[in-house]
Amino acid sequence: MSRVIAVVNQKGGVAKTTTVANLGVALAQAGQRCLLVDSDPQGSLAISLGQDPDSLASHTLYEAMVLADEGAHKDLKDVILHDQQGVDLIPANLELAAAEIDLNSQYAREYALSRLLAPVRDAYDFILVDCPPQLGILTINALVAADSVLVPLATNYLALRGLQLLLRTVRLVQSRLNASLRIEGLLPTLYDRRTSHHQETLQEVRRIFGEQHIRVFETVIPRSVRFEESPITGTPAVVYAPNTPGAQAYRELVQEVLINA
Secondary structure (H helix, E strand, C coil), X not given: CCEEEEECCCCCCCCHHHHHHHHHHHHHHCCCCEEEEECCCCCHHHHHCCCCHHHCCCCCHXXXXXXXCCCCCCCHHHCCEEEECCEEEECCCHHHHXXXXXXXXXXXXXXXXXXXXXXXXXXCCEEEEECCCCCCXXXXXXXXXXXXXXXXXXXXXXXXXXXXXXHHHHHHHHHHCCCCXXXXXXXXXXXXXXXXXXXXXXXXXXXXXXXXXXXXXXXXCXXXXXXXXHHHHCCCHHHHCCCCHHHHHHHHHHHHHHHCC
């Protein structure tokens, strides 16, 4: 059965989508069968893998998960896009923004994503879920469906301050909805080794969360313009610019993730 990893941080701009796309494709390059789930209405993950979210009407996570009890419901097999840069993809678009309202009427609404993924878990080694930058029902669904949480954390002071709220949410889900959920690790991102602020923040992250026995990955994802350019090409940086430090960092992250397999 696959490992489901929710990539979560309620703060935007910390490289969640970049991490899902590059880690997923790097895992596939290492021989792992991967399904990526775009749970963000912005549809950025689909764009990063070469898809136009606006052209995917009626074939997205919204129809498969949110409309599960309605006539417009789509079977999961009808919305999975196969072999997108070596991975499979469940895309999203702006329709998913209605989930906060539409899921209210569903029974056990926090388990909607778990129910959706259950039939395909045996078909993959890893399922990575790209979560929106908020702690709403879509993120709660991802945490309930997941075996673990990977938290991209920009190496600056403001990003660090907001992390305790996310950790409290994880503990709440553990106590009420998913007792087996664990923290995969904190992933330092957008790191600029030339600045003392980033260096000091990284040291502080390792100190604070080491004392709490929360894993901080040894891999550090550097800030790179290649991560900004690659969505234009529809290919993650590990494909678009495979020899750059950023791409190499995600390949190193694969090895850390596989250690926990």
